[in-house]
Amino acid sequence: MTTPDSPSAPPADPAPPALAPLMLAAFTGTMGLMAFVSVAGPLTSLLGLEPWHMGVVMAIAGVAWMVMARVWGVQSDRQGRRPILLTGLAGFSLAYAALILFVEAALAWTLAPLLALLGLVVGRAAMGIFYAAVPTVAAAVVADRVAPAGRAKMMAAIGSASSAGLVAGPGLAGLLGDAGLLVPLYMTLAMPPIALAWLWWRLPPDAPAEHVAKPPPNLADARLHAAMGFGFAASFCVAIAQVIIGFFAMDRLGFDAEGAAGSAGTALAIVGASLFAAQTLVRKLDVAPATLVQLGGGLAAAGFALSAAAQSEAVLFFGYAIVAGGMGMIYPAIPAIAANAVEPHEQGAAAGAVGMAQGFGIVVGPLLGTAAYALAPSVPYLVAAAAMAGVVAGSIRAARRGQPD
Structure with missing residues (x-):
């Protein structure tokens, strides 16, 4: 176990991290990303796109996140956390605004579907590129300023805010949908600049890591293999659960397309609430990250197995709630494990490597999940249960x- 005087420990008596603005940054980012997902269906129809076109638009943000997470992390080691975090959140705000304005123009001018698709892909990619800096550098800030034993709790605080955004984005879209398709997007657009201003005010200047002859840890660094593997598996399984549920509701539970969409939306709202509850609980417990991974992985495996066997909506919802509770334990433990494995000048690169692995899981999960679904509706859930085991x-x-740990 990492001890306070080990290489990964922060300097003696560091100032506590500006937790509240970090939490707001995570909340506003996921809320904006999910609010757009909530209006993706109607936009697909209004812009004359095919469903798979919007699938590409949704996936590109994950690809951009995967590519850029380590880049931002390494740069934060070299240039300092504050400038990289502010750059990422500012870029996300501008990219989100540009995407909304493009959608307005595409609807007003009736753009050709190919041009509309191209604009949406570029906009979502830009959002993913810049938002990748937020969770990556936030994790490095925590690692810089919190002793190893307390890192999982602080990561859970940021994770609970991100989970709240997963629920608030679709919820706000549902509440404001009657006011206009893009009204929820404009409402969520107002939040990231507020988080940016708060971070600029509260996040203290920090010095870049001292120059070290060794290069930053790469993806082959054995110290990061466990955290990267856990991060990939968790995101891979969550992505499977997200993409499969609508099909499962139709084929196993007998819903029509509209009913399946409603069932999927309810399940994902339950997931967000369960994630938030679990991560809030982690903040109050004194449990080692490795133990959280083992407990959370066991819960998630059980939840996936229950979902595979579900013959009713209630059982499926219960299975998803158990999965999310387990993931709420795993998610904050993963960056803590990575942070505890490396030295102070490597924290950004380590957080970025984990982010890259998680992004890769988000990309691969839907591909393998839909392929497994072709075998039988329960197979993707069984694959996820095996991965968690x-x-x-x-x-x-x-x-x-x-x-x-």
Whole structure:
């Protein structure tokens, strides 16, 4: 286990991180991303696009996140956390505004579908590129200023804010939908600049890491393999659950398309609430990150197995709630494990490597999940259950080897 005087420990008596503005940044980012997802269906029809076109638009943000997470992390090690975090949030705000204005123009001018698709892809990619800096650098800020034993709790605080955004984005879209299709987007657009101003005011200047002859840890660094593997598996499984539920509701539960959409929306709202509750609980517990991974992985595996067997909407919802509760334990533990495994000047690169692995899971999950679904509706859930069981086994094995937790 990492001790306070180990290489990954922060300097003695560091100033506590500006937690509230970090939480607001995470909340506003996920709220904006999910608010757009909530209006994607109607936009697909109004812009003359095919459903798979919008699938590409949704996926491109994950690809951009995967590509840029480590880049932002390494740059924050070299240039300091504050400038990179402010740049990321400012860029996200501008990219989101540009995307909304493009949608307004595309609807007003009846753009050709190909041009509309191109604009949406560019806009969502820009949002993913810049938002990748926010969770990555926020994790590095926590690692800089919190002792190893307390990192999972602080990561859980930021994670709970992000989970709240997952619920608030679709919820706001539902409440304001009658006022106009783009009204929820304009409302959520107002939030990131507020978070940016608060971070600019509260986040203290920081010095870049001292120059070290060694290059930053790369993806082959054995110290990060456990955290990256857990991060990939968690995102992979969550992505499967998100993309499969609508099909499952139609084919297994017998809903029509409209009913399946409503069922999927309810399930995802339950997921957000369960994630928030679990991460709030983690903040109050004194549990090692490795233990959180093992407990959360076991819960998630059970939830996926229950979902695979579901014959009713209630059982499916219960399964998703259990999955989300487990993921709420795993998510804050993963960056804490990575942070505890590396030295202070490597924190940004480590957080970025984990972010890249998570982004890769978001991209691969829907592809393999839909392929597995072609075999039988329950197969994707069983694949996810097996992956979570693998996470538990991997965490136990790493603990026996004495890797930092």
